[in-house]
Amino acid sequence: MSKKTRHEPHEEHADESWLIPYADLLTLLLALFIVLYGMSSTDAKKFEEMSKAFSVALNGGVGVMDKSSVEGTDTNTPQDSSSQLQQQSGQSMSMAKKRSELMRQEQEDLEKLKKQMDNYIKVNGLSSQLDTKLNQSQLTITISDKALFASGDDTVKPESRKLAKAISVLLEGFPDYEVIVSGHTDNVPISNQQFDSNWDLSAGRALNFMKILLLNSKLDPRKFVSTGYGEYHPVASNSTDEGRSKNRRVEVSILRKYQSNTSSQQGIATTP
Incomplete structure (x- = not known):
């Protein structure tokens, strides 16, 4: 009678279900250390990125290494953005400073021309026939x-051509300004x-x-223009002889190139 081979019972496999929460715990610990490392840095941008990475580790989804591909291809660092802002601010300040200097120089030019014209009027006894005014838009x-x-x-x-010539000579020193007659x-x-x-x-x-x-010939015709306003820009009332006399006039206006924000305030004269 043959003996039946006796099989020893197999040992049962150990329960490995604990590995899953253990792996999750290790992942969380890794994310925690990354966050702690990020908090030790003074870079606020880096801290924000580490915080997002920690959120990803907790909630699932893409990992830290995939973050750049998800958020796009913008490679500008905070330092780059700050540098660009500083550069733009510097350029704006430089332009504002340059414009301020040009406005100051223009004011000096027009005050100089006004002084020269006022002196000519005084020397030649023409105060009843000529006048000058400097405001925010022009010298008239x-x-x-x-x-x-x-x-x-x-x-x-014929005797008045001397006056026109004298004005033209004064304008020689200011060739860059546009002139309206x-x-x-x-x-x-x-x-x-x-x-x-x-x-x-008036136009004639x-x-x-x-x-x-x-x-x-020293004056540039491209800087000059003439126009006639007829009776429609009076400076006095036409109801009196004196007022009508003031309204009959020719104006030579030297226009500013750089006007301030208050340039719309016509007629605000500077000191003579």
């Missing part, structure tokens, strides 16, 4: 029509064969006076 030289023209005419008097009349309608309206008279006077200025 105002010339009475009696100093330049016969009544109802746009031809500059404008003609103005009172509101009394004109009626003759030469002019149909005050528009035509401005143009003819500008032509005399530009006989000076």
